[in-house]
Amino acid sequence: ETLFHSRDRSDLAPSLLRRATPIADLFAAQRFLSKYGWADAPPGAGSAATVSRGPRPDRSREGPPGTALAAALREFQKVNALPASGELDAATLATMNRPRCGVPDPRSQLRAVSTAPRTPPSLLGRRPRTR
Amino acid sequence: PKRFLQILLPGPGWQPKNPPQGGGTQAFAKKTLTWRLVGEGYSSQLSVEDQRYIFRLAFRMWSEVTPLDFREDLTAPGATIDIKLGFGRGRHLGCPRVFDGSGQEFAHAWRLGDIHFDDDEHFTPPTSDKGISLLKVAVHEIGHVLGLPHTYRTGSIMQPNYIPQGPALELDWSDRKAIQKLYGSCEGSFDTAFDWIRTERNRRGDVMVRFSTYFFRKSWYWLYENRNNRTRYGDPIHILTGWHGVPAQSLDAFVHIWTWTRDERYFFKGNQYWRYDSDKDQAHAKDEQGKSYPKLISEGFPGIPSPLDTAFYDRRKQLIYFFKGSFVFAFDVNRNQVLDSYPKKMAEVFPAIEPQNHPFRSIDSAYYSYAHKSVFFLKGSLYWKVVNDADRQHQAWLPSNGLFPKQSISGKWFDVCDVHASTLNM
Numbered sequence: 434e435t436l437f438h439s440r441d442r443s444d445l446a447p448s449l450l451r452r453a454t455p456i457a458d459l460f461a462a463q464r465f466l467s468k469y470g471w472a473d474a475p476p477g478a479g480s481a482a483t484v485s486r487g488p489r490p491d492r493s494r495e496g497p498p499g500t501a502l503a504a505a506l507r508e509f510q511k512v513n514a515l516p517a518s519g520e521l522d523a524a525t526l527a528t529m530n531r532p533r534c535g536v537p538d539p540r541s542q543l544r545a546v547s548t549a550p551r552t553p554p555s556l557l558g559r560r561p562r563t564r
Numbered sequence: 565p566k567r568f569l570q571i572l573l574p575g576p577g578w579q580p581k582n583p584p585q586g587g588g589t590q591a592f593a594k595k596t597l598t599w600r601l602v603g604e605g606y607s608s609q610l611s612v613e614d615q616r617y618i619f620r621l622a623f624r625m626w627s628e629v630t631p632l633d634f635r636e637d638l639t640a641p642g643a644t645i646d647i648k649l650g651f652g653r654g655r656h657l658g659c660p661r662v663f664d665g666s667g668q669e670f671a672h673a674w675r676l677g678d679i680h681f682d683d684d685e686h687f688t689p690p691t692s693d694k695g696i697s698l699l700k701v702a703v704h705e706i707g708h709v710l711g712l713p714h715t716y717r718t719g720s721i722m723q724p725n726y727i728p729q730g731p732a733l734e735l736d737w738s739d740r741k742a743i744q745k746l747y748g749s750c751e752g753s754f755d756t757a758f759d760w761i762r763t764e765r766n767r768r769g770d771v772m773v774r775f776s777t778y779f780f781r782k783s784w785y786w787l788y789e790n791r792n793n794r795t796r797y798g799d800p801i802h803i804l805t806g807w808h809g810v811p812a813q814s815l816d817a818f819v820h821i822w823t824w825t826r827d828e829r830y831f832f833k834g835n836q837y838w839r840y841d842s843d844k845d846q847a848h849a850k851d852e853q854g855k856s857y858p859k860l861i862s863e864g865f866p867g868i869p870s871p872l873d874t875a876f877y878d879r880r881k882q883l884i885y886f887f888k889g890s891f892v893f894a895f896d897v898n899r900n901q902v903l904d905s906y907p908k909k910m911a912e913v914f915p916a917i918e919p920q921n922h923p924f925r926s927i928d929s930a931y932y933s934y935a936h937k938s939v940f941f942l943k944g945s946l947y948w949k950v951v952n953d954a955d956r957q958h959q960a961w962l963p964s965n966g967l968f969p970k971q972s973i974s975g976k977w978f979d980v981c982d983v984h985a986s987t988l989n990m
Contacts, residue, residue: 451653451665451684469724512716513725532685532696532726534704535661535672538714 456529462521463502465529470537472505590746591675591711596984597646598637599623605650605657607683610698614689619649621690622702624987625733626710628799629740630747633984647709649702651683670726671701673708681705690733700729707739711746734797740979749974750981751945755780756874757931758818760829762842775934779980783813784988786980790935794979802988809847810838817875817929819884821897835870837861867902868893876930876939885913890925914941914950914965921969923948946970 456465466472503519511517513528601619606612616636623634637645650657654665661672663682670685679702681687686695700721707722714724719736735743759775766772777788784800785807804812810831817832829840831847836858839848850856861870865886873887883903886893891907892914916922929942939950948967956962974980 453664453667453669455667528725530668532667532670533724534701534708534714534726535669536705536708536714536724538724 453530456526459502459521462506462526462529466502466505466509468537469533470539471509472502588712588742588746591677591709592632592646595631596633596635598635598640598644599647599649600637600642600645602642602648602650602657605648605652605680607651607681607687607698609683609687610689615651615698618689618699619702620987621990622699622706624983624990625703625735626706626743627983627987628795628981629735629750629979630710630743630981631750632710632747633982635984635986645677647677647679647706649679649681649705651681651687653683656680656683670696671705673705675709677709679705679709693728696726697729697733700733701726703733703735707743710743712739712742715742732797737794740794750979751972751974752781752980752982753928753944754942754973755782755815755928756818757929757940757942758820758876759932759934760842761820761822761934777933777935777977779977780815780818781982784982788977788980795981798990800981800983800988805989807840808845809849810840816872817886819875819877821877821884822879823882823897826897832861832870832872832875835861837864865895866900868895873927874930876932878932878939885930887927887930914967915963917951917962917966918969921948922967923970941967942973945973947973947976 454461456462463472506521506525507517507519509515509528510519510525513525515524515528516522599619601612601616607615610618620636623636626632627634634647642648652659653663655662657678657680659674659678659680661680663669663680663684665682666684666686669682670687671679671681673679681698681701687698687701688695690697690699703721712722715722717723717738719738721733721735721739722742757777757779759777762774762776764772764774777790779786779788779795780803781800783803785803786799787796788794789796802812803810803815811833815831815833819830819832821828821830827842829842831838831840838858839851840846841848848857851859861868861872865884868886869888871888873889875884875886877884877897882897884895884897886895887910890910892910894903894906894908894913895901896903910927911922911924914922923941923943923946927941927943930939931942932939936949937954938952941948941950948970951962951964951966951968955968956964
């Protein structure tokens, strides 16, 4: 059977209430960057492990990102093949909202993208068949 | 709680032991790792059998490219299990990291081998093209547990963002090299290796000759795709799955007598041999005179001892070289007898080019490779290449049938890796 625990099987129904809070503003973006190793935690947001539960500062006081944050944004944009403006634009927000693994991205690793070993020369041939 | 001290977070002060460029760290120092889908962590979206099957396949895929084995263990105390997997929603499985509901974070892995999946995500089996492939996410998270970090390299399974996959999820060349950088490449001796010739007709009706390379070990085998420098996806598989009517394990030799008038393929084991029918893909039951197979080697190949170490057919000389111990027997297939001057010492017929750099005796396989147009002597994890015509055109001083110094098999034929016996028939 498909596993359920409550008598009315309500826990089987998709939990519409439990959707990830979209990343839609600078503060959420900073939390994202901090959570995944791109920047330090925003002030007052606690450690990376708890970043998702810190109090949200007053939105009206949001201004342009600071230099450190802009630099982190720029690096994130670069690696994700986005225009490296350092600005929180729609494309960057969309990328941040994509499904992803919760393990952070060590930045030293990301620079390795261009140096990863390449496939050795091999004869052209048919596409590999499925398993 | 102690187990969750550290998510795979290269936090301050933490440095990988040997951070090769693009690196990661070896997480386990043993060859066989156990895993379990924990009872309190079943997903509510797929049947438990589906979940366990997908995880078994995910572990097998890493096993196919590393010396590691993965065994599902349903009985040992939980604390002894190396890798534990489970699903949860929001706050889950005693983990300090809260899942965020559907969207964004769909799974994470902890350094000591715990993998958690957010059950609010729409995980689907490999056969579905909707939702998030549980197989792909599992292979990714297991990569973390084994020590691989994220990379943004196109095509890598270790990209942080989920990328819907086409039908064939496989580990590409760079992922294989990255994990082998941490755990080494696969070594091991083979029972036999051979190229299998196929004749096909192309659309114009011309006969095309193709070949596939096979490596046999115990009761399983691999097809090696020379053009892709790797074994076939999904190999190794049981010998009985792909070859019918031959012994199920520990074959000694394969010989293909291929002339303008003859096309005979033989498997050897112990004191017997089998003839294989390529068209019907099974061993012959009887020969043209109605005599049944298997037959005694002493009858079919008079003067040849058994059991053999190995054998190969030299098409140019129309001789089969049979090897046993330190001796080699040259068998003339046209006169059906051993050449008068044989047996000889193997080191005499195939002399070492570099003194003492020679297998001397008990080789595992003598393999003629059409891809390399050379004979290779395999012994343990090493091979010695026999001088061929091309070699002698460049260096005329080379002795005929000389052996070049030994090299590592895994440096020439890549990713010929065992998998745990419990997953061989996947």
